[in-house]
Amino acid sequence: MDSRRFPFVDSAAGALLDADGRIIRWTPEAEQLLSLRADQACGRRVRELLADPATWPALLAERAPDAWSGRAVVRSGRGEELGIVFQVLPLADGGEGAPAPASRYFVLAAPAGLVAQWRQDQAFTRELFLQDRVGLAVFDERLRLIRTNTHLLPYTGLPPNLNGHRLGDFLQPDDAATVERHLHDVLETGRPLVLTEELVRTIDNPGTGAVMAVSAFRLQAPDGHAIGVTALFTDVTELHRSGERLAVLHRATAAVGGSLSVTGTAEELAAVLAPGLADLAVVEVAEAVFTGEEPTPDRDGRLWLRRTAVAAGPGTGPPAAGPAADAADAVGESVTVPTTEAATASPAALSPTAMTAPLRARGALLGRVTVRRAPGRPPYEPADLDLLREIAARAALALDNARRYTRERRAAVGLQRSLLPPSQAETAAVSASSVYLPTDTATGVGGDWFDVIPLSSARVALVTGDVVGHGLEASATMGRLRTAVRTLADLDLEPDELLVHLDDLVSRLLVEADEPGGQPGDRADGRTDGRPEDEGWPAPRRAVASGATCVYAVYDPVSRRCAIASAGHPPPAVAAPDGTVEYVPVQPGPPLGVGGLPFEVTEVELAPGSILALYTDGLIHGRGGDLDDGMAELRRRLALPGVTTTPLPELGRTLVAGRPADLRGDDVTLLLARTRAVPPGATAVWPVDPDPAAVALVRERTAEQLRAWGLEDLVFTTELVLSELVTNAIRYAGGPVEVRLILAERLTCEVSDPSATQPRMRRARLTDEGGRGLYLVAQLTDRWGSRYTRHGKTIWAEQELPQSQPQSKEPQSKEPQSREAQP
Numbered sequence: 001m002d003s004r005r006f007p008f009v010d011s012a013a014g015a016l017l018d019a020d021g022r023i024i025r026w027t028p029e030a031e032q033l034l035s036l037r038a039d040q041a042c043g044r045r046v047r048e049l050l051a052d053p054a055t056w057p058a059l060l061a062e063r064a065p066d067a068w069s070g071r072a073v074v075r076s077g078r079g080e081e082l083g084i085v086f087q088v089l090p091l092a093d094g095g096e097g098a099p100a101p102a103s104r105y106f107v108l109a110a111p112a113g114l115v116a117q118w119r120q121d122q123a124f125t126r127e128l129f130l131q132d133r134v135g136l137a138v139f140d141e142r143l144r145l146i147r148t149n150t151h152l153l154p155y156t157g158l159p160p161n162l163n164g165h166r167l168g169d170f171l172q173p174d175d176a177a178t179v180e181r182h183l184h185d186v187l188e189t190g191r192p193l194v195l196t197e198e199l200v201r202t203i204d205n206p207g208t209g210a211v212m213a214v215s216a217f218r219l220q221a222p223d224g225h226a227i228g229v230t231a232l233f234t235d236v237t238e239l240h241r242s243g244e245r246l247a248v249l250h251r252a253t254a255a256v257g258g259s260l261s262v263t264g265t266a267e268e269l270a271a272v273l274a275p276g277l278a279d280l281a282v283v284e285v286a287e288a289v290f291t292g293e294e295p296t297p298d299r300d301g302r303l304w305l306r307r308t309a310v311a312a313g314p315g316t317g318p319p320a321a322g323p324a325a326d327a328a329d330a331v332g333e334s335v336t337v338p339t340t341e342a343a344t345a346s347p348a349a350l351s352p353t354a355m356t357a358p359l360r361a362r363g364a365l366l367g368r369v370t371v372r373r374a375p376g377r378p379p380y381e382p383a384d385l386d387l388l389r390e391i392a393a394r395a396a397l398a399l400d401n402a403r404r405y406t407r408e409r410r411a412a413v414g415l416q417r418s419l420l421p422p423s424q425a426e427t428a429a430v431s432a433s434s435v436y437l438p439t440d441t442a443t444g445v446g447g448d449w450f451d452v453i454p455l456s457s458a459r460v461a462l463v464t465g466d467v468v469g470h471g472l473e474a475s476a477t478m479g480r481l482r483t484a485v486r487t488l489a490d491l492d493l494e495p496d497e498l499l500v501h502l503d504d505l506v507s508r509l510l511v512e513a514d515e516p517g518g519q520p521g522d523r524a525d526g527r528t529d530g531r532p533e534d535e536g537w538p539a540p541r542r543a544v545a546s547g548a549t550c551v552y553a554v555y556d557p558v559s560r561r562c563a564i565a566s567a568g569h570p571p572p573a574v575a576a577p578d579g580t581v582e583y584v585p586v587q588p589g590p591p592l593g594v595g596g597l598p599f600e601v602t603e604v605e606l607a608p609g610s611i612l613a614l615y616t617d618g619l620i621h622g623r624g625g626d627l628d629d630g631m632a633e634l635r636r637r638l639a640l641p642g643v644t645t646t647p648l649p650e651l652g653r654t655l656v657a658g659r660p661a662d663l664r665g666d667d668v669t670l671l672l673a674r675t676r677a678v679p680p681g682a683t684a685v686w687p688v689d690p691d692p693a694a695v696a697l698v699r700e701r702t703a704e705q706l707r708a709w710g711l712e713d714l715v716f717t718t719e720l721v722l723s724e725l726v727t728n729a730i731r732y733a734g735g736p737v738e739v740r741l742i743l744a745e746r747l748t749c750e751v752s753d754p755s756a757t758q759p760r761m762r763r764a765r766l767t768d769e770g771g772r773g774l775y776l777v778a779q780l781t782d783r784w785g786s787r788y789t790r791h792g793k794t795i796w797a798e799q800e801l802p803q804s805q806p807q808s809k810e811p812q813s814k815e816p817q818s819r820e821a822q823p
Contacts, residue, residue, distance in 0.1 A: 012029060012108045012109060012110045013027060013029040013030035013032070013033040013034070013108070013109045014027040014029060014030060014106065014107065014108055014109075015027065015030050015041070015046070015106075015107045015109075016104060016105075016106055016107075017046055017104065017105040017107060018104055018105075019103050019105075020045070021045050021046050021047060022043065022044070022045050022046070023041050023042050023043065023044055023046055024042060024043075024104075025038075025042070026038035026041040030109070033076075033082075033084075033110075033111070034049065034074060034076045034077060034082070035076045035077035035078050035080075036076070036077040040077065046107070049074045049075065050072060050073065050074055050075070051075045051081045052073065055072065055073075059072060063088065065090065066090065067087065067088060067089050068087075068088050069086060069087040069088070070085075070086060071083065071084070071086075071112060072084055072086060082111065083111065083112040083113075084109045084110060084111055084112060085109065085110055085111075085112050085115040086107055086109040087107070087108045087109075088105050088106075088107050089105065089106040089108075090104075090105055091103070091104040091105060091106055128149075129147070129148075129149045134232050134233070134234050135148070135149065135212075135232065135233030135234070135235075136148065136149045136232055136233075137149075137162075137230070137231050137233070138219070138228060138229075138230050138231075139183060139228050139229045139230075139231065140227070141226060141227060141228055143166060143167075143180055143183055143184065143187070143229070144164055144165065144166055145162045145163055145164065145165050145166070145167075146163060146164075146228065147163065148162050148163070166180075167179055167180055168180070170202055171200055171201065171202055171203065172200075172201045172202070172203060172206055172209075175198065175199060175200045175201055175209070178198055179198055179200065179231075182196060182198075182214060182216065183216055183229050183231060186216045186217065186229050187218055187226055187228075187229050190218050190226075192215070192216065192217040192218075193214060193215055193216040193217075193231075194215050195213045195214075195215055195234075196213070196214050196215075197211055197212070197213050197214075197236060197240065198211070199211055199212075200212050200233075208378040210235050210237045211236050211237045211240040211241075212233045212235060212236065213233075213234040213235075213236045214231060214233055214234075215231065215232045215234075216229050216230065216231040216232070217229070217230055241383075242383075245383065245384070245387045247276075248272065248273075248276040248277055249390060249391060251272045251276060252269060252272040252273070252276070252391045252394065252395065253394050255268040255272050256268055256269050256272075256394065256395045256398040256399075257394075257398055259398070259402065260401065260402050260405040260406075261402055262285060262289055262290050262308070262399060262403060262406060263290075263308055263309070264402075265398050265399050265402050266283040266285055266308040266309040266399070267283075267308070267311075269281075269283050269369065269391070269395045270282070270309035270311035270369075271309075271311045272391075273369070273371050273388075273391070274311040274312055274313045274371070275313030277371055277384065277387065277388065277391075278313070278355075278371030278372055278373055279312060279313045279372060279373050279374040279377065280310070280311070280312050280313070280371070280372045280374075281309075281310070281311045281312075281369065281370070281371050281372075282307065282309075282310050282369070282370045282371075282372075283307075283308050283309040283310075283359075283367065283368075283369050284305040284306065284308060284367045284368050284369075284370075285305060285306055285308045285359070285366060285367035286303055286304065286305055286306070286365070286366050286367050287304045287305070287306050288304075289366055289399060289402075289403045289406075290306070290406070291406070291407075292403055292404065292405075292406040292407025292408075292409075292410055293403075293407070294364060295365060295366060303365060305367050305368065308367075351380070352379035352380060353372055353373050353374075353375070353377075353379065354370065354372045354373070354380075355370070355371050355380055355385050355388050356368055356369070356370045356371075357369055357385070357388045357389045357391075357392035358392060358396075359392050359395060359396040359399060360392075360393070360396050361393075361396035361397045361399065361400035362397075362400060364400070366396050366399050366400060366403070367396075368392075369388070369391075369392050369395070412471070412472055412475060415476075416438070416475040416478065417436070419449070419475065419478060419479035419482060420436060420449060420450065420451075420482075421434075421450070421451055421452060423435070423436075423649075424648075425452040427452065427454050427458075427460045428460075428676065428678065428744035428745040428746075429458055429460035429555050429556070429557040429675070429676055429744075430452070430460050430462070430555060430557075430673040430674060430675055430676060431673070431674045431676070432452045432462070432648070432671065432672065432673040432674075433647075433648035433649045433651075433652050433671075433672050434450050434452075434652065434669070434670065434671045434672070435652040435653060435655075435668070435669070435670045436448065436450070436667070436668070436670075437618075437656055437667065437668040437669075438667050439667050439668070446466070446467070446469070446470050446474055446475075446618075446666060446667035447466060447467025447468070447469065447470075447475060447477055447478040447548065447667075448464075448465070448466050448467075448478070448616045448618065448667040448668075448669040449463075449464070449465050449466075449467075449478045449479075449481070449482045449669070450463060450464045450465075450614065450669055450671040451482055451486065452671070452673070453485070453486055453489045455492060456492060456785060456787060456794075456796045456798070457558070457740075457742055457748050457750060457794075457796055458556075458558065458744040458745070458746075458748060459554055459555065459556045459557070460554070460555050460557075460673075461489045461552065461553065461554050462552075462553045462554075462555065462614055462671060462673055463482075463550065463551070463552050463553075463614075463671075464550070464551055464569065464614040464615060464616055464669055464671050465478070465481060465482075465485075465548055465549060465550035465551070465569070465616075466548060466549050466550075466569070466616040466617065466618075466667075466669070467481065467547075467548045468547045468548060468591075477509065477548070478548075480505075480509070481505070481506070481548060481550070481592075484502060484505050485498070485502060485550075485552070488501050490785070491787070492785070492786075492787030492788070493788075494563070494601065495552045495553070495554055495563050495564060495565035495599075495601050496565045496598070496599040496600060496601045498552055498565075499550065499552060499565050499567050499589065499592070499599045500598075500599060502550065502567070503590075503592045503593065503594070503595055503599075504595070505592075506547060506548055506592040506593040507593050507594075507595045509593075510547070510593050547591045547592060547593035547594070548567075548591065548592040548593065549566075549567055549568040549569040549591050549592065549616075549617075550567045550568075550569055550592055551564065551565070551566045551567070551569040551571075551572060551586070551614055552564070552565050552566075553565075553572060553612070553614065555606065555612070555673070555675060557675070557676050557677050557678045557744070558678045558683055558742060559605075560605050560606055560608070560675070560677050561603055561604070561606075562584075562603065562604050562605075562606050562612065562675075563601050563602070563603050564584055564586050564601065564602050564603075564604070565586070565589070565599045565600065565601050565602070566586045566587075566588040566589060566599070567588070567589050567590065567591055567599060568588055568590055568591030568592070569588065569616075570615065570616075570617055570620060570627070570631070571583045571584050571585070571586045572584045572586075572612055572613060572614045572615075573612075573613040573615075573634060573635060573638055574604070574606065574610055574611070574612055574613075575610065575611040575613070575638045575639070575643055575644055576607055576610050576644075577607055577608075577609040577610060577644050579639060579641070579643075579644070580639070581635050581638045583631065583635070584602060584604055585602060586600075586602045587600040587602065606675045607675075608675060608676060609644060610644075610674070610675045611638070611643070611644055611648075611651075611672055611674050611675075612672070612673045612674075612675060613634070613638065613655075613670065613671070613672055613673075614670075614671040614673075615634070615668075615669060615670045615671065616666070616668065616669040616670075617666065618666035618667050618668040618669065619634065619655070619656070619668045619669070619670055620633075620634055621666060634655070637654075638655075644674075648672045651672060652670050652672050655670060656668055656670060678742060678743075678744050682709075682742065682743040683740065683741065683742050683743070684701075684705045684740065684741040685738065685739070685740045685741075686701060686738070686739055687736055687738050687739075688726055688729075688730075688735075688736075688737040688738065688739055689735065689737075690730050690734050690735030690736065690737060691730065692727065692730055692731075694726070694730070695723050695726050695727055698722050698723070698726050698739055699722065699723060701739075702715070702718055702719055702739075702741070703715045703719060705741055706718060706741075706747075709743055711743075711747065711801070711802070713802045714747060714799055714801075717780050717781075717799065718741075718747065718749060718799070720780060721749055721776075721777050721780055721781060721797050721799075722749055722751065724773035724774070724777055725749070725751040725773075725777065725795050725797070726739065727773065728759065728773055728774075728795075729751050729752075729753040729755075729795070732755060732757070733753035733754060733755030733757075734753070734754070734755075735753075735754075736753075736754065737752065737753050738750075738751070738753075739751055745801070746782070746798045746799060746800055746801060747798065747799045747801060748796055748797070748798050749781075749796065749797050749798075749799075750794050750795070750796045751794070751795050751796075752789065752791075752792060752793070752794040752795075753792050753793065754791060754792040755793060756788065756793060757793075758786055758793065759774055759795060760774070777797055780797075780799075781797040781798055781799050782799055782800050783797070784796065784797040784798070
């Protein structure tokens with residue numbers, strides 16, 4: 001029988017013929033093929049079944065003594081013509097001697113289309129087992145190999161004949177178990193397995209192994225019973241490694257591009273490389289990069305690098321002794337390397353276990369990155385070095401962006417800090433300390449500010465404010481507002497009136513920003529094309545302030561009263577000496593720049609030793625921007641035991657350090673002031689009759705009071721100053737007139753009258769009899785001025801105390817004075 005023509009005999013139609021070609025037996029498959037029952041076919045000559053009996057002689061001409069085959073067209077019992085392929089097997093009677101002529105013939109037939117399909121299947125199977133690019137294996141129902149091609153797995157050490165073996169006989173146990181689990185699922189469920197990637201390693205060569213894409217389908221007998229599994233193994237190791245390298249490149253690009261911190265960029269790079277490309281990654285960056293400067297080699301051509309980041313893959317444990325361990329233990333230390341060594345990637349930069357690539361951007365060498373693999377790991381290949389070079393090039397660009405940002409940010413922070421007062425201040429009214437923490441944001445520093453402004457009569461003004469927006473424009477606006485506040489504070493305006501003037505200033509600034517030549521979209525460098533200066537560096541933006549908030553408080557240590565007004569700013573907190581903490585119930589007005597709405601003043605009395613905390617909203621921003629949570633947390637911290645006695649610088653650092661880094665989305669400004677009080681014995685107040693003769697009594701009372709305070713050296717000057725001020729008040733304002741002396745860090749003389757006319761100093765001519773009083777006051781005192789009150793005005797003058805005056809001794813009045821006492 002020619003198996004090439006009839007590979008599946010059990011599916012072919014069969015008939016038994018006698019020597020004359022008459023049908024004597026007819027199989028069920030023949031009945032089905034030709035739609036003729038056995039009783040209809042038996043007894044008929046086979047040529048009667050031909051669609052064209054005239055072709056019978058031609059078929060007989062092809063016969064052979066042993067067997068022959070051919071094609072024919074037959075007519076079925078339903079009258080349909082059917083092309084078939086047949087094979088004739090002569091059957092001779094067995095006996096001794098020469099072969100007897102055939103007395104019977106056995107004929108097999110099948111539709112021509114089905115035979116063609118059988119031949120295609122046979123050719124496909126034969127060629128599939130002969131090809132050498134895909135491993136092919138046939139397993140029985142017990143997952144034993146029964147047939148394979150010669151390239152099942154691309155390893156050495158395999159048995160010469162795999163038939164009858166299981167995968168576990170030559171593969172690593174874990175790898176074999178994984179593949180067999182997939183094959184068993186296919187055998188049980190019938191669901192094919194398509195391109196499932198698995199790592200396989202042989203027992204004799206357990207090294208790196210190979211990544212195989214496994215596909216499998218179930219084999220079934222004609223009755224549907226599962227008889228085995230056919231699996232195809234495709235080596236996709238290189239494709240898999242290429243995909244891994246591409247994934248590492250994408251992760252590295254995303255990681256280093258999300259930070260403008262030099263250290264953060266280096267740490268992100270190291271974290272991606274280990275374990276993505278190595279068991280240990282070391283990133284070294286030039287020292288100059290951290291300060292925003294351009295790296296410059298020394299005279300000997302060597303460049304200082306700081307070991308910035310070291311990362312180890314999970315499960316690798318601490319590095320073993322050697323360069324890897326030295327790198328891990330020396331984070332933060334500096335090393336020097338020749339610029340030629342770090343700048344070039346020679347073949348020496350690639351070894352089986354280590355690679356080094358330079359970090360170079362825009363022609364400048366910024367550092368280098370080194371990766372290592374532990375013993376037993378697959379060696380590095382040239383493609384790995386190409387990948388490291390590409391990652392290093394992208395990381396270097398990110399590092400250069402971080403360097404340039406650091407330089408610009410240092411300049412911005414330096415500008416802002418130069419516009420702010422010293423962090424600590426001491427006045428007769430308060431001891432103050434401040435903390436300013438700029439946020440690390442790509443938009444630049446903000447416009448937060450604070451100030452401690454000494455006022456007349458030992459009073460002090462405490463200010464915090466916040467300009468909306470970030471960047472140099474916000475810092476510049478902050479500087480203008482702080483200068484304006486100081487100028488207005490020198491006028492001794494009430495808090496609400498000062499905020500009204502400040503609101504007008506901000507409104508004018510906003511109008512100027514919208515005028516031609518000051519468009520909000522203009523760039524800070526004067527260009528409007530919107531294109532970055534260099535590739536990879538974002539174009540600078542001009543941030544125009546859109547308003548500001550401010551709180552202004554004036555504390556008087558004599559009355560211990562504090563007057564506060566707010567323009568859209570969070571209320572100050574007061575921590576009393578008894579440990580209670582309350583927020584001042586201010587009525588906040590609109591933010592500065594809104595215009596047209598009034599501001600209200602809230603007055604509270606503060607016990608000596610109280611801590612007044614003024615802050616910006618960056619300190620109290622809670623999760624999700626909830627200010628109530630932030631204020632509750634600040635109140636809780638201020639209520640901790642020992643807060644009121646803690647040194648203010650330490651307390652400020654503690655309050656700011658308590659803010660989680662993920663909640664700091666804005667600059668944090670905190671101003672703490674511990675209040676002081678001028679004791680009653682350090683003030684003297686008395687009214688003066690509007691009579692020029694009362695000036696002599698003022699001089700007499702002044703001399704007595706100063707001698708009681710131990711200030712004999714200031715008697716003459718103070719008598720002269722008060723004589724001039726009281727005389728002017730009586731002459732130009734009438735009564736009532738009041739004199740007050742305040743002994744604090746300075747001696748302050750005050751004369752109050754009901755007139756609203758501000759005095760001014762003028763140059764008197766030689767022939768003028770008057771006009772020299774205020775000039776004398778200005779020459780004899782360190783500072784003088786006037787301020788409006790609710791009942792008129794007050795002229796004041798300050799004198800420095802003599803060096804011999806004991807500062808620690810509390811001054812005592814000769815006797816208590818009251819506002820009702822008569823001179």
